Amino acid sequence: METVYIYAICVGSIFAAFFVLTFRPYILQFVEYVVLLLCKALTYPQILRRHSSLGPWTPAGLIVHTAYITANVYCLEFWKLTAIKVGLRAANLALINMMPLFLGTHLSFLADRFGVSLKTFRMVHRSAGMMSFALVLFHVLVVVARGVGAFSLTVPENLYGLI
Numbered sequence: 001m002e003t004v005y006i007y008a009i010c011v012g013s014i015f016a017a018f019f020v021l022t023f024r025p026y027i028l029q030f031v032e033y034v035v036l037l038l039c040k041a042l043t044y045p046q047i048l049r050r051h052s053s054l055g056p057w058t059p060a061g062l063i064v065h066t067a068y069i070t071a072n073v074y075c076l077e078f079w080k081l082t083a084i085k086v087g088l089r090a091a092n093l094a095l096i097n098m099m100p101l102f103l104g105t106h107l108s109f110l111a112d113r114f115g116v117s118l119k120t121f122r123m124v125h126r127s128a129g130m131m132s133f134a135l136v137l138f139h140v141l142v143v144v145a146r147g148v149g150a151f152s153l154t155v156p157e158n159l160y161g162l163i
Contacts, residue, residue, distance in 0.1 A: 065127060072097070072131055087142030094135035100128045 020027065042060035050056045075093055078086045104110040111121035153159050 061123075068127060068131065072135070083142055083146055087139050087146070090135045090139040090142065094132045094139065097128050097132040097135065100124060101132070 038060075042063070043058050046056045046058055047062060048055045048057040072093060076086055076089055081089065104113075107121055107125060108118050111118045114121065153162065
């Protein structure tokens, strides 16, 4: 990168910082107004009221869960790869999605550390658990359907995978 471009980026960043600092009260007021509108439209109304096993579902929760599922399906890339590679990728994604499940000894401790409510962290924990289960189930179904070799428990990788 040429020095002129670096200079232009630095000077532009300085002017942008001064602009933001000058209009900070107005920007904060605008952001608070937008957050209030988003809360009224996305978090306060309920699509599905509280039920014994489901709910309540809000538009914001539905958008977040849909984005989470979409991101995991996109990371599988099943339209580009062979079935065996998609099964292996599902296993890796399941392990990645299990990381929030094993972060701490208790959920309330983690909720306090991340600065979210216990209800929100339980929702994240539940979503990660269900996604991990679905991905492991997909991995097992692909392996069984494709019949990828014998599954001998004398091989350490197979034994650790079973455990």
